[in-house]
Amino acid sequence: xxxxxxxxxxxxxxxxxxxxxxxxxxxxxxxxxxxxxxxxxxxxxxxxxxxxxxxxxxxxxxxxxxxxxxxxxxxxxxxxxxxxxxxx
Amino acid sequence: xxxxxxxxxxxxxxxxxxxxxxxxxxxxxxxxxxxxxxxxxxxxxxxxxxxxxxxxxxxxxxxxxxxxxxxxxxxxxxxxxxxxxxxxxxxxxxxxxxxxxxxxxxxxxxxxxxxxxxxxxxxxxxxxxxxxxxxxxxxxxxxxxxxxxxxxxxxxxxxxxxxxxxxxxxxxxxxxxxxxxxxxxxxxxxxxxxxxxxxxxxxxxxxxxxxxxxxxxxxxxxxxxxxxxxxxxxxxxxxxxxxxxxxxxxxxxxxxxxxxxxxxxxxxxx
Numbered sequence: 001x002x003x004x005x006x007x008x009x010x011x012x013x014x015x016x017x018x019x020x021x022x023x024x025x026x027x028x029x030x031x032x033x034x035x036x037x038x039x040x041x042x043x044x045x046x047x048x049x050x051x052x053x054x055x056x057x058x059x060x061x062x063x064x065x066x067x068x069x070x071x072x073x074x075x076x077x078x079x080x081x082x083x084x085x086x087x088x
Numbered sequence: 089x090x091x092x093x094x095x096x097x098x099x100x101x102x103x104x105x106x107x108x109x110x111x112x113x114x115x116x117x118x119x120x121x122x123x124x125x126x127x128x129x130x131x132x133x134x135x136x137x138x139x140x141x142x143x144x145x146x147x148x149x150x151x152x153x154x155x156x157x158x159x160x161x162x163x164x165x166x167x168x169x170x171x172x173x174x175x176x177x178x179x180x181x182x183x184x185x186x187x188x189x190x191x192x193x194x195x196x197x198x199x200x201x202x203x204x205x206x207x208x209x210x211x212x213x214x215x216x217x218x219x220x221x222x223x224x225x226x227x228x229x230x231x232x233x234x235x236x237x238x239x240x241x242x243x244x245x246x247x248x249x250x251x252x253x254x255x256x257x258x259x260x261x262x263x264x265x266x267x268x269x270x271x272x273x274x275x276x277x278x279x280x281x282x283x284x285x286x287x288x289x290x291x292x293x294x295x296x297x298x299x300x301x302x303x304x305x306x307x308x309x310x311x312x313x314x315x316x317x318x319x320x321x322x323x324x325x326x327x328x329x330x331x332x333x334x335x336x337x338x339x340x341x342x343x344x345x346x347x348x349x350x351x352x353x354x355x356x357x358x
Contacts, residue, residue: 014278019235020285027242027289 042066049079057083090198092205094224096248098240100211102232103268106304108208109137110315110323111228114330116171117315120203123162125174125193127220128210129184132176139311140165140173149177152189158196167316172202185219194223213247222253226262228295232269233281241265241290264295266329271300272345283343296329298322299342 046066053059065080095108105126112124126134129149135141140163146156151174158174165171174193177184197205209220221227227248231241248261255261267283274280287294298304303320307313315330317323321342331338 016275016278016281016285019281020289023235023238023281023289026239030239030242031246 042068053081059083090203090205091225092194092207092223093226093228094207094209094221095228095230096209096217096221096244097211097230097237098213098217098244099232099237102230102237103298103304104211104230105134105137105208106308106314107228107230107266107268107298107326108134108206109313110326111330111333112204112206113138113165113168113171113313114315114326115204115206115333116165116168118330118334119170121170121172121201122204122206123172123174123197123202124206124208125220126176126208127185127216128208129176129216130178130180130182131210132178134173134208135163135175136311137308138165138173138313140175141311144175147175147177148193149179149181149184151193152185158193158200167312182215185216187219187222190219191223213243217244218247218251221248221261222251224248224252224261225254226264228264228266229290229292230266230268231286231290233267233271233275233283233286235281238281238286238289245290245292263292264333265290265292266296266298267294268298269300270297270343272343276345283340294340295332296325297340297343298325298329 046064049066050059050061050064053064059081063082063084065078065082067078067080069076069078093111095104095111097104105128108124112122116122124134124138125148126132127148128134132147135144143163146161148161150156151158151161161174163173163175165173194205207220207224210216221244229241229244231237245263248263249255252261265287267286270283271280275282283294283297299321301314301320301322303317304314304322307317307320307323314320314323315326325342328338328341
């Protein structure tokens with residue numbers, strides 16, 4: 001190492017370290033994000049359920065609510081259908 | 089027993105096709121019957137990198153559609169025995185590839201005695217990339233020491249772990265990290281992510297580090313897999329990758345800064 005490098009090093013930024021830190025935070029975030037996100041099939045499941053229910057009762061799209069909740073060692077698939085009071 | 093290996097990355101331009109060409113040529117040169125398949129439908133380039141572009145008559149999609157037999161479409165390499173190339177189609181039809189078609193081709197190759205089937209994935213996470221990795225037993229994830237490439241590699245690793253056939257059946261694809269375009273000088277200078285950092289972030293085993301080298305461009309210019317250039321550092325590094333893949337335990341080369349002789353004044357003033 002040269003004599004001047006000793007002083008120069010102080011000023012020079014180590015961008016590789018910065019890259020590593022940013023990636024570690026980002027990737028940790030993206031990995032947890034993915035495991036918590038609702039599965040891809042939920043919207044389609046919901047649409048198909050609405051279709052089946054419509055064969056028997058009249059419900060609008062917003063009356064059917066499907067959600068997946070993660071508990072410690074099991075998942076709950078919750079299906080909520082609001083039937084209107086109106087008699088057809 | 090045949091093995092299906094996908095060469096993938098997520099990001100484009102990191103060296104998937106260069107690596108597929110070198111890796112498959114290296115396996116074949118050691119006596120293993122190897123097929124390399126280009127999955128980049130619509131943008132085929134493996135044929136060009138391997139120097140067989142003028143010998144393409146039938147392609148991957150022709151075989152899937154029954155317009156040609158696999159034997160007719162496979163191009164036998166003239167330099168290396170045991171090496172066969174299956175080019176991609178130039179069709180713009182996105183649905184040209186399907187699971188059944190790809191599976192039947194892979195099964196036919198296995199029945200024909202191919203030991204290694206290397207699948208050169210297109211960039212992205214669309215259908216072509218998905219088809220390339222779906223039947224894989226092992227994956228070589230090509231990564232550049234650069235933030236966007238590392239992030240995309242992590243995405244592809246997630247897809248390998250959740251959407252490949254092995255993963256669907258409850259198993260896991262064996263993953264290998266291949267770092268390409270590595271410059272030890274720039275790592276030392278703090279401008280480039282070091283290989284240890286990349287391994288730490290992605291946490292998969294390293295199969296090799298290919299140094300940045302002008303010979304890679306020269307090799308693609310002339311249509312020869314860079315592994316055939318025995319003088320070049322990149323070619324030698326690919327040889328090491330093949331050795332490690334086949335189970336040899338050998339140290340990494342070309343990952344440290346070359347010690348250059350400095351003059352007296354350079355030594356003092358840096």
